Amino acid sequence: MNPKPRKVILSEEFGGTIIQIEVPLKSYVEPSELRKELGLPDYINLDYLPMKRAIVTLWAAKNAGNLHLHNPHVIKGCIGKSKICKESLNVLLFGGGAFKIHCPSANAPGGAFNRVMNDVDLICPRKYGATVKNLLLCLGELYGSMYLHFMLLSDKVFSAMRRGERWRVRTIDAVNDDGTPVAGYMDILTEEVNMRHKIDVRNELSQPPEKTLYTIGLENMLLTKCQFIEEHPKEAVKQLKDAGLEHRILPCNSYYEPEKVVIGMEDKDIKDVCALFLDHPLGDGPEEINGARIAEQLKKDKKFRKTVRLNLEMIVNNKDLLRKFGASNKESNIIISRIEELLALIPDSTEKWNKPWWNKEVSCVEFNH
Structure with a gap:
């Protein structure tokens, strides 16, 4: 018996902005099929919601130039224009998602090096940062609420202050046992991973993403x-x-x-x-x-x-x-x-x-x- 749909508050910002979502979450696509289309290994464990989101994001980025052909009204409703871009977007993973893609032992159930994946880390060319952000904001409407991404005012201010070097959106990182979704942050980095030390990935971003299995x-x-x-x-x-x-x-x-x-x-x-x-x-x-x-x-x-x-x-x-x-x-x-x-x-x-x-x-x- 399917649970009765209900609305829950996903996020709330000081000042009155409330993001509500209907649960159970919906998915209009099958991530395992998109994984095949991308040519990614079938050992990748898709039990984790962030990994499903990663696969859907990579597929959507690869097909970004054609998404408007079937969904112009949906896209316009999300970002105010009917087309995301004219061509594919080179989006790469780093962090836990990248290791899940390259390492069978990071996916083996009960394995020594399999761990829970809590989020997704993305990087793209700087000139496409805003476009990738727009793509993410469309995913929930295009492919189901499971892939919802949104921005609060604080996220828009945060992103504006980074002047294109980094964008912050929010999304769903997990679902509790009672079906309640848990919201989290996701950063879109551009061209370099700048943490304790700086790692330049422009070389990888200049190549076809398939060459490194859509990772850095x-x-x-x-x-x-x-x-x-x-x-x-x-x-x-x-x-x-x-x-x-x-x-x-x-x-x-x-x-x-x-x-x-x-x-x-x-x-x-x-x-x-x-x-x-x-x-x-x-x-x-x-x-x-x-x-x-x-x-x-x-x-x-x-x-x-x-x-x-x-x-x-x-x-x-x-x-x-x-x-x-x-x-x-x-x-x-x-x-x-x-x-x-x-x-x-x-x-x-x-x-x-x-x-x-x-x-x-x-x-x-x-x-x-």
């Missing part, structure tokens, strides 16, 4: 995870130990500010990195991690290089953590050996800075990968 590519995916670093008061050490997260403490104490502790990437990021190394050898072929390219990128940026090395060395020095995740000895050995192979290519980092060498102005907390 294995090397950039790895770097976006290994850029995470932040300092905390020394008192945080006890909290980390109590939570079983002592492995995140990076070995900087001998030279870093005495009253601070430096920590590296979160366990969810470690799982993504491990999945990447488990499923992809080093090399210069398709679906191989190009260690030489990574080394060349980091050679030019000694601050970024230090952060990446510290995070990768953290995994190597905590092999038991992989077993804790559920990895076998064989899997752990493959991962560690491939990380060590990459570390051997990256120039050493002997700097002993006692202050943050990373960008503190852009918070990693804003990006939930």
